[in-house]
Each structure stands twice: as structure tokens, then as C-alpha cells.
Amino acid sequence: MAVAGGTLEHEHGAGHHEMSDALYEEIRGHRLLGFTLFLISDCILFSAFIFAYLYLRNTIDHWPPPGIEGPNLLFGALNSVVLFGSGATMHYALESWKHGNTKLFYRWLGLTLFLGLWFLLGQGYEYSDLYYRQHATWAGSIFGASFFTLTGLHGFHVFVGLIYLSVVWLQTRAGVYTRQRFFGLTAATLYWHFVDVIWVFLFFLFYIF
Amino acid sequence: MSILQATIEQTLTLYFGVIVFLTAIVQTKNEWGKHALEDNVTKLLLILMAVGCVEAIGATLGFLGHHGGA
Amino acid sequence: MAVAAQHSPLAEHIHPEPQGFIRKYVFSIDHKIIGIQYMVTGLIFFVIAGCLAELIRTQLLNGNARFLTPDQYNEVYSMHGTAMVWFVTIPLVTGGFGNIIMPLMIGARDVAFPWLNMLSFWLFPPAGALLFASFLVGAPEAGWTEYPPVSLQGPPGTTLWCLAIILIGVSSTLTGLNFMVTIFKMRAPGMTLTRMPLFVWAQFATAGLNMIATVALSAALSALFMERVFGVPFYDPNHGGSPILWQHMFWFYSHPAVYIFILPAFGIISEVLPVFARKPIYGYKMIAFSSVTIALLGFMVWAHHMFTSGMAPWLQLPFMILTMLIAIPTGIKIWSWMGTLWGGVIHYTTAMLFAMGFLITFTIGGLTGIMLAAVPADLHEHGTYFVVAHFHYVIFGGTFMGVLAGIYYWWPKVTNRLLSEKIGVLQFWLTFIFMNLTFFPMHILGLEGMPRRVAVYAPQYTDMNRFISISSYVLAFTFVLLFINMAWSLKYGKKAGPNPWGARTLEWMIPSPPPYYNFKNIPAVLSGPYDFGSPLPYIGLEEELEKAPGGGPLPAGAH
Numbered sequence: 001m002a003v004a005g006g007t008l009e010h011e012h013g014a015g016h017h018e019m020s021d022a023l024y025e026e027i028r029g030h031r032l033l034g035f036t037l038f039l040i041s042d043c044i045l046f047s048a049f050i051f052a053y054l055y056l057r058n059t060i061d062h063w064p065p066p067g068i069e070g071p072n073l074l075f076g077a078l079n080s081v082v083l084f085g086s087g088a089t090m091h092y093a094l095e096s097w098k099h100g101n102t103k104l105f106y107r108w109l110g111l112t113l114f115l116g117l118w119f120l121l122g123q124g125y126e127y128s129d130l131y132y133r134q135h136a137t138w139a140g141s142i143f144g145a146s147f148f149t150l151t152g153l154h155g156f157h158v159f160v161g162l163i164y165l166s167v168v169w170l171q172t173r174a175g176v177y178t179r180q181r182f183f184g185l186t187a188a189t190l191y192w193h194f195v196d197v198i199w200v201f202l203f204f205l206f207y208i209f
Numbered sequence: 210m211s212i213l214q215a216t217i218e219q220t221l222t223l224y225f226g227v228i229v230f231l232t233a234i235v236q237t238k239n240e241w242g243k244h245a246l247e248d249n250v251t252k253l254l255l256i257l258m259a260v261g262c263v264e265a266i267g268a269t270l271g272f273l274g275h276h277g278g279a
Numbered sequence: 280m281a282v283a284a285q286h287s288p289l290a291e292h293i294h295p296e297p298q299g300f301i302r303k304y305v306f307s308i309d310h311k312i313i314g315i316q317y318m319v320t321g322l323i324f325f326v327i328a329g330c331l332a333e334l335i336r337t338q339l340l341n342g343n344a345r346f347l348t349p350d351q352y353n354e355v356y357s358m359h360g361t362a363m364v365w366f367v368t369i370p371l372v373t374g375g376f377g378n379i380i381m382p383l384m385i386g387a388r389d390v391a392f393p394w395l396n397m398l399s400f401w402l403f404p405p406a407g408a409l410l411f412a413s414f415l416v417g418a419p420e421a422g423w424t425e426y427p428p429v430s431l432q433g434p435p436g437t438t439l440w441c442l443a444i445i446l447i448g449v450s451s452t453l454t455g456l457n458f459m460v461t462i463f464k465m466r467a468p469g470m471t472l473t474r475m476p477l478f479v480w481a482q483f484a485t486a487g488l489n490m491i492a493t494v495a496l497s498a499a500l501s502a503l504f505m506e507r508v509f510g511v512p513f514y515d516p517n518h519g520g521s522p523i524l525w526q527h528m529f530w531f532y533s534h535p536a537v538y539i540f541i542l543p544a545f546g547i548i549s550e551v552l553p554v555f556a557r558k559p560i561y562g563y564k565m566i567a568f569s570s571v572t573i574a575l576l577g578f579m580v581w582a583h584h585m586f587t588s589g590m591a592p593w594l595q596l597p598f599m600i601l602t603m604l605i606a607i608p609t610g611i612k613i614w615s616w617m618g619t620l621w622g623g624v625i626h627y628t629t630a631m632l633f634a635m636g637f638l639i640t641f642t643i644g645g646l647t648g649i650m651l652a653a654v655p656a657d658l659h660e661h662g663t664y665f666v667v668a669h670f671h672y673v674i675f676g677g678t679f680m681g682v683l684a685g686i687y688y689w690w691p692k693v694t695n696r697l698l699s700e701k702i703g704v705l706q707f708w709l710t711f712i713f714m715n716l717t718f719f720p721m722h723i724l725g726l727e728g729m730p731r732r733v734a735v736y737a738p739q740y741t742d743m744n745r746f747i748s749i750s751s752y753v754l755a756f757t758f759v760l761l762f763i764n765m766a767w768s769l770k771y772g773k774k775a776g777p778n779p780w781g782a783r784t785l786e787w788m789i790p791s792p793p794p795y796y797n798f799k800n801i802p803a804v805l806s807g808p809y810d811f812g813s814p815l816p817y818i819g820l821e822e823e824l825e826k827a828p829g830g831g832p833l834p835a836g837a838h
Contacts, residue, residue, distance in 0.1 A: 023288040030391045032246055034460045039250075041452055041494045048498030048528060052513060055524050065519070073275070074215055077268040078222045080261060085225055087258050088232040091251075139510035142519040149502070149511065186247055193254035200261035208264060208274045 016181055028183045035187050039194050042157075046198055049153065050205060053146035064143045068136045071126055071147070076207045079122035080199060083158075086115035087196040090165075094189045100179060102172075109169055112192065116162050123155050147206055154202055157195050164188055222269040230262035287468070290388060290801040297795075306401075308393035309795055313400045314378030315693065320403055321371040326758075327411070328362035331355050333755055336748035342736045352734035353420035354436075358410070360423030361440065364536065365447050366407050368678055372543035373454055373489060374400065376685050377482045379693065381458065383786035384476045386467025386804065388797050391460035395453050402450040410443035412436075422732055424529060427514035427522045431507060441504040448493045448500070451539075455489030458482055467785070469804035473567070474816075476784045476808050477560065480567040481546025484574040488535045488542075492578070496532035499525060523590050530581035538577040540674055541641075542570055544681025545612060548634050551684050552616055554782045555631035556623025559809040562615035569608035576605045586654050587661045595654045602652040609645055613638065628780070629703030633684035636711045640676025644669055647722065662732075665725025671718045683710070683761070690768065691775030695791040698768045706760040713757060716750035777824055783808040783815060789823045799823055 016024055057063050064070040093108035127148070130136045138148040168188045171177065177185055237255045240248055267273035297303050307313060334355045338346045347355060382390055390396050417434025419425055430437055462483045466475065475483075503525070505511040512518035514525045545566075553560045560566065582590065582598040616638060625631065647669040651657050660666060690698050720743045725731075729740045736744065778787040785808075789798060800823075805816040 020288060022286070023292065026287060026289045030460050030464050033463060034392060034456055036246060036250060037456045037459055037490060041456065041490050044491050044494040045498055048495040048531070049502075052498070052502060052524055052528060055527065056513070056519065056521065059519070059521060070275075073268050074218045074222070077226075077265040078218045080265040081222050081226045081229060084229045084233075084258050084261050084265070087254075088229050088236075091232075091236055091255070139512065142512055145505075145511045145513055145520070149505065190247065190250055190254070193251065193258065196261070197254050197257040200257050200264065203261065203268075204264055208268055 017178070021180075024181055028181075031183060031187070035190065039190065042194070043198075046150070046153065046201070049146075049150050050201070053150060053205065056142040056146055060142075064136075065141050068130075068134055068141065068143050070143070071130065071207055073207050075122070075126060076203060079119055079126070080203045082115050082122065083119040083196055083199050086112045086119065087193055089115060090189050090192045094185055097177070097182060097185055098179070105172070106169070109165065109172075113162060113165055113169075116158060116165070116192075120155060120158055120162070123151065150202055151206070154195070154198055157198065161192055161195050164191060219269045222265055226262045226266040226269070230259050230266070233259035233262065287465075287801070290386075290465070290467070293388070293796045306397060308389070308397045310378045310382050310389050310393065310396060311693070311793060311795075313396050314375055314380075316400050317370050317374035317378060317403070318376075320407070321367050321375055324362050324366040324407060325371075328359050328367055329755055329758065331359035331362070333751065335359060336751045338734055339736070339744045340748050342738050342741050342744070344735070347734060349734045350420060353422075353732070354414070354418035354434075356732060357419045357422050357425070358414070361410065361419070361444070362407075363674075364423055364540075365444055366403075366410065368540045368674065369451060369489075369536070370403060370447075371682055372540065372678065373451065373458075373482070373485060374403070376478075376543055376547065376682075376689075377454070377458060377485070380689060380786060381479055381482045382461060382465070383789070383793060383797060384479050384784050385462065385465060385470060386785050386798060386801050387461065387465040388801075390457050391465060392457050395457055399450045399453045399457070402446055406443045406446035406450070409439055409446065413439040413443075424533070425503070426529075427503070427506075427520075427525050428516070430503060430525075431515055438504060438507050441500045441507070445497050445500050445504075448497050451489045452493045452497075455486040455491075455493070458486035459490060462486070467801050467804050473564065474804055474807045475567075477549035477563065477566055477570075478543075478546035478784075480570050481542045481549070484570040485539050485542045488539050488574050488577065492532045492535035492539070495528065496536075499528035499532065502528070523585070523588055526585050526588055526590070527582070530584045531578075534581040534584065535574070535577045537670075537673070538573055540678045541681075542573065544637070544678040544685075545570065547681045547685040547688070548616060548637055549612075550782075550784065551630050551634040551688050552619045553809050553811065554688075554780050555626045555628055555634070556620050557626070557781075557811050558619055558623040559811055560615070561618030561621075562611070563807060563809065565611050566615050569611045572608040573605060576601065576608070580605065583652055583657070586657045599652055599654050603649060606645065606649055613642060613645075627704075628687070629698065629700055629707055630684045630687035630780075632704065632707040632711075633680050633687060636707065637677065637680035637684065640672055640680060640711070640714065643719075644672030644674075644676050647672065660725060662730055663725035664721040664729045664731055667731050668718050668721035668725060671721070675714055675718065680711075683707075686761075688780070689786075690765075691779050692786055692791050692793070694769060694772075695775050696768045696772030697775050697779060698764050698772060702760060702764040702767065706757055706764065709757040709760065710754065713750050713754040717747055717754050720747050783811070785817070788815075788817065788820050 016027075019027075089108045089111040093105050093112060096102075096104035096108055130147075136144050136147075138144045165188055168184060171184060233255045237252050237259070240252050240255070264273060297307065297309070304312060307316075334347065335352070338344050338352055338355075340346075378390070378396065382388070413419060413434075413436025416436050416439070418436040419430065419440045420433050421429040421437070425433070425437065425440065462475075462479060472480075502511070502513040506513050506515065506520070510518075512520040514520040514522055516522065549560055549566055580598055580602045582594050583602045586595055586598075620635075647665070651660055651666065651669055687698055687703055690696070724740055724743055724747075727740070729736055775791050777789060777791050780787070785798075785802065785804075786793070788802070798820075800819050802817040802819040805818065806813075808816070810816070
């Protein structure tokens with residue numbers, strides 16, 4: 001990531017532009033591996049809470065517990081497709097950048113942000129239905145404990161992702177990325193896909209299973 | 210929830226679900242020859258994204274999920 | 280990945296030396312300084328946690344003592360365990376030794392992400408402060424394992440405990456990630472994985488554990504936090520939760536954690552034994568691969584801490600068998616180390632004495648581990664002093680003996696002074712003898728039924744408890760000897776030079792202490808570092824010791 005603050009970027013002047021290709025490639029390799037390992041450790045975080053959810057769910061016969069309908073399947077399916085769609089648009093954004101089309105890059109990135117925001121608002125709607133109509137609260141039952149904790153953790157990751165993508169937008173405007181050196185864009189895309197894929201599992205675990 | 214709302218949701222989910230599913234599959238095929246770490250991670254995540262679309266389509270058509278009876 | 284990059288622009292790049300006291304010694308991104316910071320902070324917490332241990336032993340001088348109230352006693356052993364696990368052992372072996380030595384051993388100028396390394400360290404003292412602040416509001420009382428429902432009802436300090444461990448957990452996870460990338464990507468040209476020193480293999484396996492397991496603990500801790508603060512039901516059976524869920528989540532981390540403790544110590548032993556036996560390490564590949572095997576198997580055995588918990592009974596057999604399986608790679612190491620000593624010319628330096636002492640005390644600890652792995656025996660031994668004896672043998676007799684060996688071995692590299700061998704040998708014998716006198720009787724106490732975590736006990740246990748307590752006071756004193764030795768050495772110790780031991784790993788090929796850039800020129804590596812008697816397997820080290828204060832290295836094999 002061409003994040004200001006790394007010693008090498010500072011020494012070389014304006015970001016990574018002055019350093020040699022070979023040095024950039026080497027550092028990029030380190031950062032890519034580090035970022036991938038970070039995503040793996042994030043998977044473990046979700047896995048631990050998923051284990052807790054499955055364990056708790058296994059202690060009762062009927063899920064959701066009596067008195068709670070649970071999240072809405074059709075609404076959830078639409079919201080899921082919105083999030084998956086944002087993954088596709090982010091992929092196209094990166095491809096546009098690689099092929100030199102800056103205008104398309106911003107369009108696809110903007111669409112990604114829009115769809116990501118739509119997803120979060122959809123989650124908010126889902127939460128309000130559960131809370132106000134079904135009276136399912138975070139602390140009220142093991143359903144609330146598992147559903148709100150896991151989807152909340154995921155929603156937090158989406159929120160951070162939206163901030164990350166906004167930062168990437170501003171960085172691109174400021175000229176941080178070139179056609180050859182754009183690791184920050186690659187990392188943002190990987191992060192966004194990761195957030196997508198976590199939802200694939202959560203949607204299955206809470207809406208289908 | 211009204212029938213109209215349900216129908217709109219189903220239609221939109223189907224329509225976009227299919228598009229995104231096809232996008233994911235086609236883009237995975239395009240990336241297939243590349244083998245760097247980020248390409249392999251991208252391919253894996255795109256495939257899982259396609260799986261997600263299948264889930265959503267299955268849910269909205271009633272094949273998957275409690276209301277569908279899977 | 281098997282062959283390191285032939286040409287590394289990053290390795291050629293020497294950044295300018297940091298200026299000013301703050302950037303050099305406080306907020307440093309230099310792995311050597313950060314490592315020393317970890318060692319110093321870890322040793323400070325060691326003294327504090329050791330004092331807590333002596334409070335425990337003082338209470339236990341009598342079966343009905345009122346030196347501490349029962350609640351105070353619970354706080355003391357909970358904090359002793361917590362501090363020793365997370366604020367002493369893990370920081371010393373990963374953040375301390377790992378940071379100082381590993382990059383030097385692979386011929387790198389620093390770790391992959393130096394700023395992240397600095398962040399990792401600076402999470403450590405605040406986390407420790409947060410932990411000990413809990414004494415002000417009522418420290419946690421349910422042991423370092425904080426099982427619900429007791430931990431749900433515990434004093435406010437329990438919530439601080441959750442936050443403190445989460446914070447230091449982030450530090451560990453980042454260090455693990457940093458070390459993994461460093462070892463994968465930044466080895467000197469020619470240093471294939473099978474030419475890496477075994478200490479690096481150990482740090483590699485440990486980094487994987489650190490990165491994966493610690494995150495699972497954060498989940499458990501944050502769930503406990505959410506339940507205590509917001510009432511979210513995970514663990515309270517009155518609200519649909521399960522105490523056994525906590526145990527699963529907690530031990531899923533805490534079992535791999537014990538391999539985080541021991542693997543770096545194994546690595547230190549693998550470095551010290553060949554040097555002071557003047558012989559190649561026996562079974563290099565077996566030792567290297569067994570480290571990875573132990574790390575992997577370590578994820579599969581957590582429920583052996585839960586045989587008496589009321590979990591599903593069918594889980595007992597598989598966990599018992601998997602636990603016993605770990606004895607195999609561990610045993611392979613022990614035999615390989617003994618094979619290393621066999622036929623060697625032994626030089627009884629203090630480092631070597633601690634390494635050899637390790638072989639005895641760790642093996643005892645390992646054997647009692649097998650006794651605990653057997654479910655029928657565990658049903659009797661669980662929750663007794665037998666368990667306390669076991670883990671003190673493997674952690675003190677294992678990790679700490681390794682840490683002491685490492686201190687005596689690498690102190691000259693870091694400070695350019697030799698520690699006094701006279702004080703060192705005295706310290707070794709006192710530590711070794713009194714460690715055994717303190718902890719061995721605990722096996723017997725446990726088998727005779729004395730439970731752990733009790734402030735008072737039945738009269739028949741009195742004599743042995745008194746014996747243990749008195750021994751523990753002497754044991755504590757031996758650490759004073761260590762600190763005296765360190766202070767003496769800094770003032771009066773003989774100058775060490777680059778390679779006082781005639782060792783062959785890369786850290787000994789540069790001046791003591793190493794310059795901030797480590798190597799003037801990154802060498803190329805032709806083979807592994809354990810072939811005593813052969814020429815050194817490095818190309819390009821000619822300039823390293825020019826104008827060095829202590830003179831040149833000893834030729835390999837000379838003594």
C-alpha cells in the first residue's frame with residue numbers, strides 16, 4: 001500500500017513514484033502477502049463467532065427461538081445480490097484502471113460505493129424490523145446474540161470498507177496511483193471481495209440454514 | 210409484507226443475481242491463466258461470490274431457505 | 280518461496296540512521312531496539328508476576344492462613360497466571376528473542392513491516408497497565424482462564440482484563456503476521472527454507488500460531504465483554520448461553536498458546552546445543568518439520584483441558600489420541616537433541632547448562648503431560664496440583680530454561696559484554712535445583728488430592744506446602760542473581776567481540792552490538808549453519824568486521 005508514513009516512501013520523496021521498479025515490486029510483494037495474511041486472520045475472527053452461533057443454535061430445538069420470526073428471506077436475498085453486485089462493480093473498477101480508463105474507473109468505484117451503502121441501509125431496515133416489530137434485541141436471546149453480533153461485525157467491516165474505498169477515491173484524485181503502481185487499489189478490491197464472501201457464509205448461515 | 214413488495218424483491222434479485230453470477234463466472238475464466246498471489250485470491254473470491262448468487266437466487270425462488278423447505 | 284530472491288533491492292537499501300534519543304530508543308522501528316524493549320518490559324512483568332507467586336506461596340505456608348482473604352487470594356493467582364502467560368512468556372519469546380535475533384539470522388536488515396513492529400510493542404505497556412489497573416477496581420478472580428459463570432459475576436476488573444488481553448492480542452497477531460512475511464520473503468540469497476537456522480523455523484511455526492489462534496481468543500474475550508457490559512447472552516446458562524462454549528473458544532486459543540511458549544524455546548535449544556557440543560545438529564529436517572507438525576497438531580487438541588467439563592463424552596477419545604500424538608514430534612526433538620550431544624565435545628558454559636537442564640525438566644513436564652492426556656487419569660488429576668506441577672515444568676522448566684539459555688547465549692551479541700560464568704553457573708545450579716524442589720512435590724500433592732486455586736487446604740498437605748514455599752523463596756532469589764550478573768556484566772564484563780562462542784549463524788558474523796543496518800553487505804548462503812568443521816558457508820562477509828572494536832571472529836570449529 002502506498003500509504004504515507006512508510007519510511008521508504010518518505011525517503012524517496014513523493015510517495016512511491018521515485019523508487020526503482022525492482023524496489024517497488026519487492027515491497028509490493030511483502031505488502032500483498034501481509035494483506036492476504038491479514039484477511040486470513042480476519043476469517044478466523046468470523047469463524048470463531050460462527051462457531052459460537054452454531055454451538056448455541058444446537059442447544060435448542062427450534063430456530064429461531066419461539067417468538068422470533070427471524071430475518072426476512074426475500075429481503076435478505078435482494079440485499080445480498082446488491083452486495084455481490086458491488087463486488088462485480090469493484091472488479092470492473094480495477095479492470096478499468098488497469099486498462100487506462102480513468103473515467104470508467106471512477107464510475108464503477110462510485111457504483112460500488114452506492115451499492116455498498118444500499119447494502120448497509122438494507123441491513124438497517126432488517127435490524128429495525130427485528131427490533132421494533134419482532135422485539136428481538138441483541139441481549140434478549142441467543143438469536144440476538146449471534147445474529148446481531150455476527151452481522152454487526154460484518155456490517156462494521158462493510159462500513160470500514162466504504163471508508164477505505166472513499167480514501168482510495170481521494171488518493172486516485174491526488175495522483176497517488178499510476179498505471180503500473182496501484183497496489184492500494186488491488187488491496188482495496190481484495191478487501192471488498194473478502195467482505196462480500198463473508199456475507200456469502202453469513203447469508204447461508206442465518207437465512208438459509 | 211405485501212405481495213407486490215415480495216414480487217418486486219424477487220424480480221430484482223433474480224435479474225441482478227443472474228447478471229452478477231454470470232459476471233463472476235466470466236471474469237474468473239478471464240483471470241484463469243494468471244497465477245500471482247492476488248490473482249489466485251481474486252479467483253477464489255469471485256467463485257465464492259458466484260456461489261453467493263446461487264444462494265440468493267435459490268432463496269428468492271424458494272428452493273433454499275426455510276420458506277422454500279430445503 | 281523455497282529459494283530466496285537472488286537480488287533484493289530492498290536488502291541493498293540502507294536507510295539513514297534515526298536521529299535523536301526518542302527516535303533511536305523510544306519510538307524506534309529498529310527490530311533490535313524493539314526486541315530489547317520487549318525483553319526489558321517482559322522481565323519487569325516477570326518480577327511483578329513473580330512477586331504475586333510469592334504471595335501465593337506465603338498464603339500456602341499454612342493450611343488455614345489468613346495472610347490473604349480468599350477473594351484476595353483468587354485475585355492474586357488469577358493475575359499471576361494472566362501476567363505470566365500474556366505479559367511475560369509470549370512477549371519474551373516472540374517479541375523479544377524473535378525480534379532481536381531472527382532478522383539477523385536470515386540476513387535481513389529488519390522485519391517486513393518495521394512500523395507495524397513498533398506499534399506491536401507500544402500496545403504492550405498500555406495493555407499491561409490496563410491489566411494491573413484492575414487491582415484498583417477488583418481484579419479478576421476466576422483464574423487466568425476466567426470461566427463463566429464465575430467470570431460473568433466477577434469484579435469490574437474482569438472487564439478490564441478482557442480489554443487488556445484483546446489489546447495485547449492485537450500486538451501478538453501483528454507480530455505473527457510481520458514475522459511470517461519476513462521469513463517468507465526476506466531471507467538472504469541462497470538461504471532456502473532447509474538452510475534456515477532452526478530458531479527461525481521455530482519462530483516461523485510460532486508466528487503462524489500467533490496469527491491464527493490469537494484472533495480466536497479475541498472473539499471469546501469480546502463475547503465475554505459484551506455479555507458482562509451489555510448482557511448479550513453467550514455464556515450464561517440462565518439466558519440460553521453455555522459455559523462450555525467459553526471453554527471451547529478459550530482453549531482453542533490457549534492450547535496453541537502453549538506451543539507459542541515452547542516452540543521458540545525449542546529453537547533456542549537447537550541453536551545452543553550444537554555450538555557448545557561443537558557438532559552439527561542431529562536430525563535438522565526432523566526438528567524443522569516437527570516444529571510445523573507440533574504447530575498444526577496444536578490446533579487439534581484443545582478439549583483435553585475439558586475432559587471433566589461435561590462436554591459431549593464422545594469427544595474425549597479423539598482428543599486424547601490427538602494429544603498423545605503430539606508426543607511424537609516432541610519426542611523426535613528430544614532424541615535429536617540428545618543425538619546432538621552424543622559424541623560431542625561439551626563446553627559447559629552457562630547457556631549450555633541451561634540447555635541441558637531444559638532437556639531434563641522439559642522432558643519431565645512432557646511425561647506428566649502424557650499422564651494428563653489419558654482421560655481416566657485426567658479425571659482424577661484435573662483441577663489438582665498435578666496440573667500445576669505439569670505446566671510449571673513445561674513453562675518454567677521448558678520455556679524459561681530456554682529463555683535463560685538464550686539470555687546467556689545472546690547477551691554478548693547485544694551488549695558486547697560477557698556475563699560472568701561464575702555467577703552464571705551458580706545461578707544455573709540454584710535455579711535448576713530449586714525449580715525441581717519447588718514444583719516436583721506438587722505432583723505428589725496433586726495425586727494425593729490437593730485441589731488447585733485454594734487459599735486453604737486440609738492439614739495433611741501442610742508439610743509439603745511449606746517445603747514448596749520455602750524452596751520457592753530461594754528460587755525467586757536466583758533471579759536476583761541473574762539481574763546482578765547482568766548489571767555486573769555491563770560494568771565489568773569482558774568485551775565479547777563478534778563471536779565469543781565460535782558459532783556459525785549469521786548474527787555472529789557482524790559486530791557486537793550489530794550496527795543499525797545489521798549487515799554492510801547482505802551475504803549469500805551456501806548451506807545450513809551447523810556443519811562444524813567445515814568452512815563458513817557464506818560469501819560476501821569480508822567487510823562486516825572491518826574497524827570492529829572487538830577483533831575478528833573465531834574460525835569455525837576452533838576452541
